[in-house]
Amino acid sequence: MYVYDSYDQRIVEDRVKQFRDQTRRYLAGELSDEEFRPLRLQNGLYIQRYAPMLRIAVPYGLLSSRQVRKLAQIARDYDKGYAHISTRQNVQLNWPDLEDVPDILAELATVQMHAIQTSGNCIRNTTTDQFAGVARDEVIDPRPWCELIRQWSTFHPEFAHLPRKFKIAVNGAAQDRAAIEVHDIGLEAVKNAAGELGFRVSVGGGLGRTPIVGSFINEFLPWQHLLSYLEAIIRVYNRYGRRDNKFKARIKILVKALTPEVFAERVDAEWTHLKDGPTTLDDAEVQRVAQFFVDPDYRALVDENERLEGLDREHPGFARWRSRNVVLHKKPGYAAVTLSLKPTGVAPGDVTDKQLDVIADLADRYSFGEVRNSHNQNIILADVEQQSLFDLWNELRENGFASPNIGLLTDMICCPGGDFCSLANAKSIPVAESIQRRFDNLDYLFDLGDIDLNISGCMNACGHHHVGHIGILGVDKKGQEFYQVSLGGSSARDASLGQILGPSFAQDDMPDVIGKVIDVYVERRTEEERFIDTFRRIGIDPFKERVYAANH
Template sequence: MYVYDEYDQRIVEDRVKQFRDQTRRYLNGELSGDEFRPLRLQNGLYIQRYAPMLRIAVPYGLLASRQVRKLAQIARDYDKGYAHISTRQNVQFNWPDLEDVPEILAELASVQLHSIQTSGNCVRNTTTDQFAGVARDELIDPRPWCEIIRQWSTFHPEFCQLPRKFKIAVNGAGNDRAAIEVHDIGLEAVHNAAGELGFRVLVGGGLGRTPMVGSFINEFLPWQHLLSYLDAILRVYNRYGRRDNKFKARIKILVKALGAEAFAEKVNAEFAHLKDGPTTLTEAEVERVARHFVDPAYLALVDLDDELSRLDNEHPGFARWRSRNTTPHKKAGYVAVTLSLKPTGTAPGDVSDKQLDAIADLADRYSFGEVRNSHFQNIILADVEQRRLFELWGELRELGFATPNVGLLTDIICCPGGDFCSLANAKSIPVAEAIQRRFDDLDYLFDLGEIDLNISGCMNACGHHHVGHIGILGVDKKGQEFYQVSLGGHSGRDARLAQILGPSFAQDDMADVIEKIIAVYVEQRHADELFIDTYQRIGIDPFKERVYAANH
């Protein structure tokens, strides 16, 4: 993983000193709330419903074990003993005291972490596939390119006050696990007919109040021009993006207003001034960054299919866990293991300080000292030897990480909702728990197969409800919390936005509503047909008829 040089470290430490003085001045009454607000947002500090929330940047979701231990210590010393994994692969603390935040930032800087550009109208954390570097279907490792984008975008003077926040995702694999089509900019690695590396470039995707799937405006951008072309896109957005209405300020609104073709023309005109300029990437620069992402010291192993099958037969629980929570690896004899943070009764994505310490220990012993956060709010050990899988499974069971539900209905993406967030219209966590408790039969869950259920407490869509196979949105109806259901969303390749089912429901009805939706799927599916495929085949009407029939 990327390691700071002296320059990087000085930048982060100087920012800590700067914010320490700004916080002191605010607490002493020398800065007003309005003056302090942009300063704290530049450092990832929000004022939520009950306490500040501090968002920690985790570039492309990658953490070293020493960093995980530091997060555990911060959770113990400055929070209420836990942290939250966000859908942007970051980490959030929900209960820090304002006066402690400079100390937290200093602690983070000691292990090369920070909270810079996790908020505000700037380029946020660049995200990618949680299996980057180890996936069998990978064309290129996207992590060096994410790091190049991070270094270019951090403190970029031209893009620190954009019309609105800005999000970039990079995919280097055959399957899109980074959801690039619903980002402000999505980048997909491709090779042209000559075998040269480049990127397909998408703009104008995004969720929130006005969800949109983006448009590809460049089918092959040579890698050398990546930063210059991104610069051109952001310059066009900075120039023409609306600043008079924050609800219409995202780049997706601009792309839709101009049309993708006209927007691309403006980008190309700007790019003509930037091409072959100082931001042109060289082989030496790419190699400098790529050296931080070389393969660890893999052993020369063979796949243990027969041995693992024997263990599956002897231990059905192990077989279930292995089928859902492990992913094939590019190296023989290894797998990637997903630690589920979705046991019933735990807020999705929450992890305690003791669990964080345990994860760091597991990373050191099983996975070369590294872990990854996924935008599905789980944690991954990417390099586990197959011969140690059974041993690891035993430890994960004791720690609460072995729930075999990855990709299933109870592997719910869920924002903190009204329990924490001051923007939320409704609570998210109790709805997630009610659904998990209703579907706590693992045999039934496995029979249902893969279903993405995403919950957001408001239209900001932090829970990505628009691209869930089943999406739930908290809405306010005359001061009461209600929930709108949508169906048919998909965040991977050829992304689709979900369709609203109909009028909203009370919180107490939500588990029943989901049960009725699932019942229609079970009755209508063909053999081995997944929920999303059944929905695409039969449409929304059978679900709507079943859900609303009993309410009249």
């Protein structure tokens, strides 16, 4: 992973000193709320329903065990003993005291971490595939390119005050695990007929109040021009994006208003001033960054399929876990393991300080001291020897990480909702738990197969409900919390937005509503057909008829 040089370290430490003084002045009454607001947002600090929320940057979701231990200590010393994994692969603290935030940032700086550009109208954390660098279907390792984008975009003076927040995702594999088509900019690594590397570029994707799937405006951007082309896109957005209405300020609104074709023309016109300029990449610069992402010291191993299948037969629980939480690795004899943060009764994505300490220990013993966060709000050990899987499984069971539900209905994405967020119309976490309890039969869950269920407490869509196979949105009806259901969304390749099922439901009705939706799928599916496939084949009407039948 990327390691700070002395220049990086000084920038972060100076930023801590600066914010410490800004906080002191605010608490002393020398800065108004309005004056302090942009300063705290530039350091990842929100004011939520009950307390501040601090969002800590985790570039492309990658952490060292040392950093995980520091997060555990901070959660213990400055919060209520837990942290939350966000859908941008960052870490959030929900209960810090404002006067402690400068101390937290100082602690983070000791392990090369910060909270810069995790909020505000700037370029946020660039995200990617949680299996980057180890996936068997990988075209290139996207992490060096994410790091190049991070270094280029952090503190970029031209893009510190964009019309709205800006999100970039990079995918380097055949399968899109980074949801690039619902980002402001999505980048997909491709190779042309000559074997040369480039990027397919999507713009104008996003969720929130106006969900839109992005449009590909460049089918092959040579890698040397990546940063200059990104700069051209954001310059066009910065110039023409709306600033009079924050609900219409995202780049997706501009791309739709202009049309993708006209937007692409304006980008090309701007690019003529930037192409072959100072931001042009060369082999030396790419290699400078790529050297931080070389393979760890893998051992020469062979795949242990026969031995693992024997353990599967002896231990059905291990077999279930291995089938859902373990994926193939590019190196023989290794596997990538997902630690589920979705056991029933726990807010999806939450992890305690003690669990963070355990994760750090497990990373040191099983995975070269490295941890990844996924945008699905789980944690990954990416380099586990297959011969250690059984031992690891037993340790995960002891510490609450072994729920064999990755990709299943109970592995849901869920925002903090009305329990924490001042913007939320409704609570998310109790709905998630009620559905988890309704579908607690593992045999039934496994029979249902892959289903993405995403929950958001408001139209900001932090829970990505628009792209859930089943999406749930909290809405306010005359001061009462209700929930709107959509079906057919997907964040994978050829992304799609869900269709609203119909009128919203009371919280207590939600488990039954989801149960009826699932019943239709079970009755109408063909063999080996996933929920999203069945929905696309039969459409929304059969689901609507079943769910609302009792109301007619």
